Amino acid sequence: MQTFADGDEVDLVIVGAGAGGTVLAQRLARHGWRIVILEAGPFWDPDRDWVSDEAGSHHIYWTQNRIIGGENPVPLGKNNSGHGVGGSMVHFAGYTPRFHPSDFETFTRDGVGADWPISYEELKPHYERVERELPVAGQHWPWGDPHGYPHAPHPVSGAAERAWAGARAAGVEMRVGPVAITNGTFGNRPHCIYRGYCLQGCKVNAKASPLVTHLPDALAHGVEVRAGSMAARIETDAAGRCTGVTYLNDGRERFQSAAAVAIAGYSIETPRLLLNSASARHPNGLGNNRDQVGRYVMVQGASQVAGRFPETLRMYKAPPPEISSEQFYETDPSRGFARGFSIQTLSPLPIGWAEHVLADGHWGLALREYMRDYNHWSVLGALSELLPDPDNRVTLADEHDDHGLPVARFDYTETDNDKANIAYAKQVMREIWEAAGAQDILTIDRYAHLIGGARMGFAPESSVCDADHRVWGIPNLFVADGSALPTQGAANPALTIMAESSRLAERLIAKRVDANAHRDDSSTPAPV
Amino acid sequence: MSAPRNGHEERGTDPRPENPKRLPRQRRGVVPQMRGRYPDWDVLTQVDHWDEVTRRVVLARVDDVPPIRFFDESEVRSLGTFCDAVMAQTEEPRIPVLSFIDDKLFCGRSEGFQYASMPDDQETWRLLARGLDERARSLEATSFAEAGVDVCIRIIGELQRGELSGGVWERLDPQLTWKVVMSSVLDAFYSHPWAWNEIGFGGPAYPRGYARLGVGLKEAWEGEEAFELDPVRDVDERGLDL
Ligand SMILES: Cc1cc2nc3c(=O)[nH]c(=O)nc-3n(C[C@H](O)[C@H](O)[C@H](O)COP(=O)(O)OP(=O)(O)OC[C@H]3O[C@@H](n4cnc5c(N)ncnc54)[C@H](O)[C@@H]3O)c2cc1C
Numbered sequence: 001m002q003t004f005a006d007g008d009e010v011d012l013v014i015v016g017a018g019a020g021g022t023v024l025a026q027r028l029a030r031h032g033w034r035i036v037i038l039e040a041g042p043f044w045d046p047d048r049d050w051v052s053d054e055a056g057s058h059h060i061y062w063t064q065n066r067i068i069g070g071e072n073p074v075p076l077g078k079n080n081s082g083h084g085v086g087g088s089m090v091h092f093a094g095y096t097p098r099f100h101p102s103d104f105e106t107f108t109r110d111g112v113g114a115d116w117p118i119s120y121e122e123l124k125p126h127y128e129r130v131e132r133e134l135p136v137a138g139q140h141w142p143w144g145d146p147h148g149y150p151h152a153p154h155p156v157s158g159a160a161e162r163a164w165a166g167a168r169a170a171g172v173e174m175r176v177g178p179v180a181i182t183n184g185t186f187g188n189r190p191h192c193i194y195r196g197y198c199l200q201g202c203k204v205n206a207k208a209s210p211l212v213t214h215l216p217d218a219l220a221h222g223v224e225v226r227a228g229s230m231a232a233r234i235e236t237d238a239a240g241r242c243t244g245v246t247y248l249n250d251g252r253e254r255f256q257s258a259a260a261v262a263i264a265g266y267s268i269e270t271p272r273l274l275l276n277s278a279s280a281r282h283p284n285g286l287g288n289n290r291d292q293v294g295r296y297v298m299v300q301g302a303s304q305v306a307g308r309f310p311e312t313l314r315m316y317k318a319p320p321p322e323i324s325s326e327q328f329y330e331t332d333p334s335r336g337f338a339r340g341f342s343i344q345t346l347s348p349l350p351i352g353w354a355e356h357v358l359a360d361g362h363w364g365l366a367l368r369e370y371m372r373d374y375n376h377w378s379v380l381g382a383l384s385e386l387l388p389d390p391d392n393r394v395t396l397a398d399e400h401d402d403h404g405l406p407v408a409r410f411d412y413t414e415t416d417n418d419k420a421n422i423a424y425a426k427q428v429m430r431e432i433w434e435a436a437g438a439q440d441i442l443t444i445d446r447y448a449h450l451i452g453g454a455r456m457g458f459a460p461e462s463s464v465c466d467a468d469h470r471v472w473g474i475p476n477l478f479v480a481d482g483s484a485l486p487t488q489g490a491a492n493p494a495l496t497i498m499a500e501s502s503r504l505a506e507r508l509i510a511k512r513v514d515a516n517a518h519r520d521d522s523s524t525p526a527p528v
Numbered sequence: 529m530s531a532p533r534n535g536h537e538e539r540g541t542d543p544r545p546e547n548p549k550r551l552p553r554q555r556r557g558v559v560p561q562m563r564g565r566y567p568d569w570d571v572l573t574q575v576d577h578w579d580e581v582t583r584r585v586v587l588a589r590v591d592d593v594p595p596i597r598f599f600d601e602s603e604v605r606s607l608g609t610f611c612d613a614v615m616a617q618t619e620e621p622r623i624p625v626l627s628f629i630d631d632k633l634f635c636g637r638s639e640g641f642q643y644a645s646m647p648d649d650q651e652t653w654r655l656l657a658r659g660l661d662e663r664a665r666s667l668e669a670t671s672f673a674e675a676g677v678d679v680c681i682r683i684i685g686e687l688q689r690g691e692l693s694g695g696v697w698e699r700l701d702p703q704l705t706w707k708v709v710m711s712s713v714l715d716a717f718y719s720h721p722w723a724w725n726e727i728g729f730g731g732p733a734y735p736r737g738y739a740r741l742g743v744g745l746k747e748a749w750e751g752e753e754a755f756e757l758d759p760v761r762d763v764d765e766r767g768l769d770l
């Protein structure tokens with residue numbers, strides 16, 4: 001691996017080797033950019049560092065403390081972001097749907113959420129390119145902007161067969177995929193072996209994560225990944241430009257000098273870093289003159305409904321992501337709420353299933369009895385689009401982490417539209433199980449996926465960065481991860497995060513965004 | 529550590545009342561309390577097919593149970609009783625749930641989040657021990673561990689439903705406490721290979737993988753289910769939800 005000295009001013013420092021950061025690095029490195037990625041977590045060796053085991057996988061999650069509040073606090077830890085080279089996709093399930101064209105203009109169409117400063121059409125070529133690179137396997141996709149996938153659909157498990165039969169009987173269309181799991185060998189990555197541990201990190205390397213998809217090419221083109229390096233502060237000069245990143249490595253504070261900085265630490269850590277970078281010139285943190293940093297953080301309503309069948313289904317086999325439906329994705333006024341949801345199979349392993357049983361109210365003998373029945377259940381999950389709200393936000397807590405840095409606090413409260421969406425989605429999933437002939441049905445509420453917190457928009461009054469991911473007021477600082485997304489639709493976000501970075505890289509390479517241009521905080525971006 | 533016993537001794541192969549009628553006795557390997565649905569399934573016979581790193585992590589749970597270092601003796605008594613009761617571990621062999629939790633707290637392994645209204649996990653567990661004892665004393669017992677199974681179950685039900693107040697419970701939201709501690713209890717119990725035997729989980733399958741995915745299918749090496757019963761009706765009929 002190429003290495004750079006701290007004092008050597010590189011073209012770009014990227015904070016976070018996850019979905020957004022790694023794609024950005026790989027694209028730019030191919031055009032000669034000199035890049036250092038600072039990654040707080042380790043540089044993984046899947047064979048040595050990961051296990052086929054739920055409880056033994058906590059080290060791949062971001063488990064440093066975070067405070068959660070609001071009326072509907074969102075548990076983080078294993079249910080959220082990753083920690084280490086590859087980021088959260090190391091333990092993501094593997095679903096890689098695109099957003100729908102409507103997602104980019106929910107305010108115009110439905111009067112809710114926010115319009116994006118970019119359109120689906122601008123992202124489409126990048127969706128297609130990233131789908132080939134991961135590569136994505138699935139059936140032809142009839143929803144949103146209809147499209148096909150480069151790899152054929154995977155075979156499905158007994159648990160998914162039951163769900164699919166129920167969906168057909170209930171009039172709900174489902175399709176196999178789309179998953180970023182190789183169906184066939186792909187370069188040096190073998191075929192999936194259907195072992196079911198996708199959320200614990202794929203030791204086989206069949207499931208895509210930047211560690212196996214984009215990082216090898218980035219390294220081959222001279223990118224340095226500095227693992228074990230926690231960015232503490234983005235530094236700025238008197239002119240208001242950033243000069244590099246102060247970070248902690250092996251207990252030592254160091255500074256990497258750079259001509260430009262991109263933050264890609266995901267929806268909690270990116271706003272935290274912007275806030276922790278407060279200085280005399282930026283007393284409220286970077287990009288926060290209008291009190292926008294950390295606002296509009298979203299999760300998706302991820303309620304689970306399980307159906308019980310007389311036959312054994314052994315849902316631990318095959319990847320948890322198997323079949324999905326986007327039939328309910330768009331607004332339907334007759335449902336009584338704006339926007340929609342998708343439905344996907346989930347197939348939790350034993351600890352995940354025990355949490356489901358507990359959430360349904362069972363403990364002691366009842367819990368043991370439900371658990372003995374593990375092999376008879378199949379689980380569907382919804383992804384309900386929950387709307388962005390300025391008060392659902394990341395702030396700095398009074399507590400500090402091991403480095404002495406203030407930790408993030410995340411407050412979350414559902415709106416009435418959110419509650420109605422979740423309730424409706426659960427009803428549809430119950431109807432699927434009834435139509436499938438399930439003997440019994442268990443329903444629980446939970447959340448998934450973080451988005452927002454440093455969203456892109458049209459003006460600094462209502463966003464943190466512009467259509468080119470550039471933080472308002474700081475011409476050489478970019479946000480290149482899930483925190484830049486203004487809405488999150490009812491689709492899993494990773495593919496969109498990668499496509500966004502791919503688009504940003506293209507614009508930087510073509511010099512359509514000039515990382516050296518000077519602008520002030522009140523200007524609107526030039527039309528592009 | 530003492531645990532609530534229900535006083536029913538096992539007679540031959542007769543089922544005890546806390547189990548469904550005809551739930552088989554384990555014939556191969558170990559399951560907690562020796563009854564499960566897969567009497568001939570021992571996931572530990574498969575360890576040679578697991579990768580080395582996974583094997584080390586899983587076998588340590590059986591062969592290398594961590595010593596108690598975080599909790600003091602009195603905490604061990606009340607929390608041991610609590611862990612046994614919430615998992616219905618009425619007799620040996622038991623999965624040593626509290627030992628794994630103690631190890632996690634001693635080593636300071638965090639879950640990655642803390643409710644704004646709650647203390648950190650270490651403090652939560654210590655306060656839980658005190659809160660259980662306080663409540664037991666208010667019900668005329670000397671401590672939670674000495675209170676007997678009915679009182680323990682009553683107190684745990686109050687915790688789960690958020691019905692505890694006063695004393696420790698002014699600082700500790702009972703329902704959030706329930707969520708926080710049960711997440712660790714479930715993690716400890718269902719990560720143990722004896723629990724995998726009980727529920728017929730095939731376990732780690734790298735590098736071998738799974739090949740027979742369809743309805744009703746199993747790999748040749750997986751366990752056969754010998755007993756099947758819909759728990760929703762059964763639990764309801766036997767009034768097990770407390
Ligand atoms: C259980 C689970 C299942 C999921 N399933 C799916 C799915 O099926 N499909 C899907 O699309 N999405 C899924 N996701 C979400 C998806 O993984 C994330 O949305 C996506 O990876 C986020 O990309 P990112 O680039 O924003 O951040 P990440 O990929 O999280 O990368 C951020 C990186 O930055 C590092 N970092 C953070 N702060 C600092 C700092 N200060 N200094 C240095 N480094 C730092 C982190 O360690 C991390 O490696 C799932 C998530 C979870 C938790």
Ligand code: SF4
Binds near residue numbers: 198204319
């Ligand atoms: S099921 Fe397939 S993709 Fe998932 S972890 Fe196993 S081998 Fe990897």
